[in-house]
Structure formats: C-alpha cells, structure tokens
C-alpha cells in the first residue's frame with residue numbers, strides 16, 4: 382500500500398473511471414439496436430442457399446464490434462457456384478478491408494471491399510473449371526447501418542415504420558434493365574429471346590450463348606465474362622425507429638411485389654414474417670421455383686420511445702425518403718427527418734467498370750503500405766508486377782497509369798475481359 386495521498390489519488394482516479402465505463406456500457410446499450418431474424422424456404426430445384434450469422438466481429442475478441450451478415454445465393458445450372466459463394470464470399474470481403482480501422486472507417490471501406498470480394502469469389506470459382514452460376518445478395522448490418530451488395534435478381538427491400546418500402550438492390554435482369562442490356566451487347570454478348578419452331582420468340586430476354594436472363598452473377602464461366610460479378614452496392618443508415626429488411630430469391634419477387642411482400646408480414650415477428658412472405662408467394666403463383674426469404678428486424682433498444690407514424694406528407698414525398706448525405710440540407714433538417722423515420726443514404730454505386738469501383742489511390746484508397754497488394758485478390762505484388770486499375774481505361778483520361786490501386790496480371794486480364802477488351806495494361810516499372 383502506498384501513502385494516504387497515493388490511495389486518495391487512486392480512488393480519485395478510479396471512481397470517475399468506473400463511472401465512465403458504466404456510462405459507456407449504458408450508451409452502448411442505448412445506441413445498439415437488437416437484430417432479430419428468421420428464414421423460410423420452399424425448394425423446387427434445390428438451388429437456393431443462404432447465410433445468416435450474427436456473431437462476426439470487426440475487432441476479434443471485442444463484442445462491441447459485432448456485426449451481422451445475411452445473404453441469399455440463388456444458383457442456376459447447378460449448385461456449385463451458390464455453395465462456393467456461401468462458403469467464401471464473406472471471408473473474401475472481410476479480407477479486402479484494411480486492418481485496424483475504427484467503425485466509421487470500416488463502414489466507409491466496405492463498398493470497395495464488397496466489389497473486391499465479389500470479383501475474387503467469381504475468379505476463384507471459375508478457376509475450378511466448374512460451370513453453374515449464382516445470384517448473390519449480401520447484407521451487412523452494423524448497428525443502424527445497412528450495407529447491401531448484390532448481383533442478379535435476389536432483391537433486398539427495406540420497410541420502415543410509416544409504411545415506406547424501398548428497394549436496396551437493383552434487379553440485374555436483361556429484360557428489365559436497359560443499361561445492362563447495352564453494356565452486355567457492347568462488350569460482345571448477344572441479347573435476344575428464345576426462338577421456337579417457326580421463329581416465334583418466347584420468354585424473357587436472354588444472353589447468348591448460354592441463355593442466361595441475368596446480366597450479373599458469380600460463376601457462369603461458360604456464358605461470357607461480360608456477365609460480371611461486380612455488385613450494385615447501397616449503404617444506408619436507418620433512423621432511430623429501425624426497420625425491416627426482406628431479402629428473397631426470385632421465387633418470391635416473380636409472384637409478389639415489394640410492397641405486397643412488406644405489407645403481407647407487417648406486425649409479425651421475423652421468423653413468422655419470413656414464412657408469411659413465402660406462403661403469400663406460393664398462394665399467388667404456386668411452387669414454380671425455389672422460394673427463399675430472410676426477414677431481418679433492426680429494433681430500437683427497449684427503453685426508446687417508439688415514435689408515431691410519420692405525417693402523411695413525408696410518405697408522399699418519396700424523394701425525401703432517402704436523404705443524401707451530400708445534400709446541402711442543414712443538420713437541423715436531418716434531425717427532423719430522422720425523427721420521422723427518414724433513412725440516410727450513405728453510398729450508392731452500380732457501375733460495372735472495375736476502375737470506377739476501386740477508386741483512385743490518392744483519394745480514399747489504402748495507405749502506402751498497401752500499395753503493392755492486388756486490390757482484388759489481395760496477393761502481394763513485387764514492385765514491378767502491379768498494373769494500375771486505371772491503365773488503358775478510356776474512362777480516366779486524367780488518371781495516371783502509374784497511380785493505384787494496382788492489380789495482379791491475372792486480375793487485370795479479368796478486368797479487361799469483363800469490359801470486352803483484349804488483355805492490355807501498362808506495367809509499372
């Protein structure tokens with residue numbers, strides 16, 4: 382034991398510290414929503430797979446850095462791509478996030494890591510030489526922030542209190558997506574309907590050879606590299622009232638609309654809600670396809686007062702529903718909107734051009750120490766091996782071909798193939 386003065390000082394230090402910890406724990410509890418989830422599935426072909434995990438940690442061993450992952454993989458021409466993606470996509474995404482980031486930086490790095498993780502998973506699966514492909518709708522829930530990355534047509538919707546239903550994904554279907562149709566044809570794919578006897582065309586628009594209805598997927602090496610694995614990514618921050626995510630394969634969306642799905646299960650707990658959505662889809666269309674649904678509820682902490690239904694004028698103003706962060710609106714307005722359940726849009730990007738998705742090194746890329754790692758597959762690169770993702774790109778006349786991020790030769794070939802180009806690239810010497 383030290384002197385009386387020392388003990389006094391210790392006490393003096395300890396008391397505020399204990400108070401601080403308990404206050405932090407209380408804040409932690411206050412600001413951390415509860416995540417409840419359920420899944421239901423009816424199988425027809427046995428090609429739908431899913432992933433639900435609520436115990437991932439940003440910082441290993443730190444429970445306050447816990448986040449959840451929910452995903453649906455709807456396979457076609459076999460199950461191999463769906464199973465492979467379920468087993469590897471998460472690790473490939475996390476492996477593309479630099480170490481030692483705080484929560485905000487980590488969330489900021491996610492969109493880019495999702496692109497790298499999707500492309501790496503696709504490349505790895507294709508190297509196994511198996512055919513088959515899969516949609517991938519991959520959702521990360523970190524407290525109030527929801528990040529969705531998706532290729533294909535397994536939609537994810539958000540239902541917030543007050544009845545506003547919005548889609549967090551876009552459907553990569555050739556039939557409905559003009560932009561994607563143009564991209565596929567300009568990269569060397571042929572888009573048309575199935576011809577039957579007498580030249581009659583039936584069914585949705587497909588990509589030939591192969592006859593795939595999707596414009597993006599993981600796998601599908603027999604269809605063509607222009608069917609890219611580069612995901613549409615959207616990141617939103619929910620307001621303090623939380624919200625419900627409904628992720629489902631096209632077995633649901635071919636039968637019922639986003640609005641119908643949301644309305645059909647309101648008021649039910651997540652597990653029952655998922656079952657109800659599947660039931661509703663089957664009732665409408667019968668079991669024509671694998672039908673899988675995951676419902677995730679992000680629920681405010683118990684002691685938060687649930688706000689009333691937002692005023693009608695907010696429901697009508699859909700454009701206000703997603704308030705872009707970059708918007709010049711005053712902080713006051715943002716506070717007011719979030720109080721009535723307005724969702725803040727943090728990020729949205731759907732370009733199929735890898736260089737646009739990986740960004741440029743000097744803005745928000747990794748630090749110098751990461752310069753010689755392939756931005757997609759994360760392999761170490763010798764100083765002479767890295768090829769700038771911007772090399773030879775007609776989209777970045779201002780970018781310097783010696784500027785990062787860099788790709789290994791293999792990933793660079795893949796990038797060029799996805800854009801319908803012959804392998805080319807400026808080597809860094």
Ligand SMILES: [Zn+2]
Nearest residue numbers: 755758789792
């Ligand atoms: Zn690589």
